[in-house]
Amino acid sequence: MNTISDKELFNLVAGDDQRAFGEFVERYKNRLYNFIFRIIPEKEAAEDILQDTFLRVYNQRKNYSPDFALSTWVYTIALNLVRSELRKRKLRKYLSLDFLKEENDIELPDTINPEPGRLMPLLEKAIKNLPEEYRTAFVLCDIERLPYNEIAEIMRVPVGTVKSRINRARSMLREKLLPFKELNYELSKGLPQALCLY
Amino acid sequence: MNCRKVSRKLSVYIEDDLSPAEKLRIEQHLKDCSNCRRKAADLKLIVETASQLEHVEPGAYFVNRTLCAISQRRSPREILTSWRYRMTLSGVAFVVAASTTFFVIGPSATMVVQSPAGQTTIQAEMTPVIDSSTTPEKGFPVSDEALKRDMALSETPKSDSLNNEPETLPRQYVQPVSIKQKAKSDRVF
Numbered sequence: 001m002n003t004i005s006d007k008e009l010f011n012l013v014a015g016d017d018q019r020a021f022g023e024f025v026e027r028y029k030n031r032l033y034n035f036i037f038r039i040i041p042e043k044e045a046a047e048d049i050l051q052d053t054f055l056r057v058y059n060q061r062k063n064y065s066p067d068f069a070l071s072t073w074v075y076t077i078a079l080n081l082v083r084s085e086l087r088k089r090k091l092r093k094y095l096s097l098d099f100l101k102e103e104n105d106i107e108l109p110d111t112i113n114p115e116p117g118r119l120m121p122l123l124e125k126a127i128k129n130l131p132e133e134y135r136t137a138f139v140l141c142d143i144e145r146l147p148y149n150e151i152a153e154i155m156r157v158p159v160g161t162v163k164s165r166i167n168r169a170r171s172m173l174r175e176k177l178l179p180f181k182e183l184n185y186e187l188s189k190g191l192p193q194a195l196c197l198y
Numbered sequence: 199m200n201c202r203k204v205s206r207k208l209s210v211y212i213e214d215d216l217s218p219a220e221k222l223r224i225e226q227h228l229k230d231c232s233n234c235r236r237k238a239a240d241l242k243l244i245v246e247t248a249s250q251l252e253h254v255e256p257g258a259y260f261v262n263r264t265l266c267a268i269s270q271r272r273s274p275r276e277i278l279t280s281w282r283y284r285m286t287l288s289g290v291a292f293v294v295a296a297s298t299t300f301f302v303i304g305p306s307a308t309m310v311v312q313s314p315a316g317q318t319t320i321q322a323e324m325t326p327v328i329d330s331s332t333t334p335e336k337g338f339p340v341s342d343e344a345l346k347r348d349m350a351l352s353e354t355p356k357s358d359s360l361n362n363e364p365e366t367l368p369r370q371y372v373q374p375v376s377i378k379q380k381a382k383s384d385r386v387f
Contacts, residue, residue: 021268025261033256047256054264119247127248142248148215167209174240
């Protein structure tokens with residue numbers, strides 16, 4: 001079963017093969033969880049959304065159209081659930097008047113350490129602070145490494161919009177990380193020679 | 199090409215997803231503009247770092263938990279067509295119909311009571327009886343009879359003797375006053 005393609009595997013799932021569905025969950029759980037966790041960075045909430053995604057995939061298994069890529073379909077379901085959760089949270093936040101509090105932005109570290117690895121936690125925090133549509137586009141493109149056309153199908157926007165959102169997301173991240181550069185934490189210092197443009 | 203236009207294309211440029219002509223124009227601008235050059239380097243570093251971010255994974259028992267949840271839950275179509283669902287639905291419909299009938303028509307039943315002698319049976323129709331004498335009409339807080347009674351009480355002239363009670367006054371309004379008390383009150387006023 002490990003050697004068959006995703007579509008062949010899903011044909012077995014559509015034929016009510018429980019073992020095939022177990023294999024399908026194994027194949028998709030990590031990348032989907034990583035995607036959901038980057039948008040909603042809470043382990044339990046992300047796992048719940050991931051489980052709901054698989055339950056929805058299983059319930060809709062007979063409605064899947066092979067014209068679409070399987071991964072696109074699964075990511076779309078996950079994104080819909082993520083957005084629904086974010087809407088609920090927004091409403092809850094509004095009702096509890098938490099929106100009056102200012103959101104914590106990235107905190108400056110006590111000591112400025114110009115190690116390249118130091119950028120990772122700062123970048124993770126900066127990603128969390130991006131608006132949802134930019135965060136989703138950035139995560140799908142730069143973390144999940146999906147092509148533009150697939151991201152456009154998942155987000156249901158034109159490819160041009162995806163490109164501009166990704167560009168905007170990267171620029172916003174740069175703006176958020178610039179203060180560290182100002183404090184002698186130069187982004188390009190940690191860059192390996194091969195990656196330097198000039 | 200100005201900085202603004204280059205800035206829009208930089209993201210695609212670092213992914214090498216531009217036409218050769220556009221790529222050349224951007225590279226020419228980057229040679230002359232240190233700001234855009236720095237920005238391109240920073241964006242490239244951000245993309246590289248993002249791709250190296252640690253991939254998080256769900257808990258160890260996630261697959262088992264999901265498969266258990268799937269075996270316990272059924273699709274909405276399966277639920278709708280199941281025998282148990284139909285039985286539950288018809289039960290709920292019956293209860294709703296019965297309660298609607300009860301509230302619209304009202305409780306009406308025939309009660310059969312056997313006399314102590316055990317020979318005769320009495321049948322009684324149990325329908326709600328609305329007593330018009332006790333129920334005040336709409337707009338009047340009290341019934342006519344009670345109103346008349348109160349008016350009669352207020353219009354009755356004060357009499358000196360206790361035996362001179364007005365005939366219209368019901369018994370419950372008469373306060374029993376002893377002769378000694380009466381004499382005392384006469385002295386005060």
